Amino acid sequence: MECPHCGSSETNVIDSRPSKDAIRRRRTCSGCEHRFTTYERIAELEPVVVKHDERRESFQHDKVRHGIRLAAVKRPLPEAEVDRIVESIRTRAVQTGRAEIASATIGEWVWAELHALDRVTAFRFGAVFRRPEDFAALRRELAAAERPTAAAAASAGAQPRLPGIANSAPASNATPSTQAGPADAAAPGASTAPAAQAPASVAPVPEVPAPEAVPVPAVPVPETPISETSTVD
Numbered sequence: 001m002e003c004p005h006c007g008s009s010e011t012n013v014i015d016s017r018p019s020k021d022a023i024r025r026r027r028t029c030s031g032c033e034h035r036f037t038t039y040e041r042i043a044e045l046e047p048v049v050v051k052h053d054e055r056r057e058s059f060q061h062d063k064v065r066h067g068i069r070l071a072a073v074k075r076p077l078p079e080a081e082v083d084r085i086v087e088s089i090r091t092r093a094v095q096t097g098r099a100e101i102a103s104a105t106i107g108e109w110v111w112a113e114l115h116a117l118d119r120v121t122a123f124r125f126g127a128v129f130r131r132p133e134d135f136a137a138l139r140r141e142l143a144a145a146e147r148p149t150a151a152a153a154a155s156a157g158a159q160p161r162l163p164g165i166a167n168s169a170p171a172s173n174a175t176p177s178t179q180a181g182p183a184d185a186a187a188p189g190a191s192t193a194p195a196a197q198a199p200a201s202v203a204p205v206p207e208v209p210a211p212e213a214v215p216v217p218a219v220p221v222p223e224t225p226i227s228e229t230s231t232v233d
Contacts, residue, residue, distance in 0.1 A: 003029035004036055021091055024083070037083075047093050047101040056100070059093060061086050064110065071125035075118055085113045104129070 001011050008031035015026035023040040039061075046059040065086050072082070089109050093101055107129035114122035 001027060001038060003034055005029065005034035006032040021087060047098050050100050050102050061090060064089055067125065072121045075121050077118055077121055081117060085110065088113065
């Protein structure tokens, strides 16, 4: 087995785990110490995949795994689940017994597996492999997924009702007829003319006394002596 990183043929198996349809082995390269995974499977005739443009190619596990990893970027999808999905798709394709299988069918199988694990990853994957005429179905699926979230937000924002308090308008906005109690109800046969209301009493305004005149003291004016001058004609 050659190392996919440096091409060295000196590799060692450090872990081996049998599964239902294959044996998963973890290998390390003796030259560059790169680690990679290999699968030992029974040789079976896998169906040919038919693309949208009628091209045909062999079933490639790496393409399926690469598409899932791209859709699961920054999503909590373990690597073991990715390997399980790829193996499940391969087994399902072989069990159909058909010589050819459409790539859209494989995409729907992968989408169903991802939808059971993480809806965000499933929507990303569906947006890539589905054709433009299938986007309407994708929008309906997104709307159906958003309805429970919107309902939960609406119920969280609703104000709780307190026991014994009716949801009515404030008393200040009510009309005089709605504020009257049972004791104010008119007896049968009584006149319905409105009762005359007494005029409201006005408090007297206290008288303010006029300010007293302040006497101004007289200021003495000094007398200036007048000198007599004689003129000579």
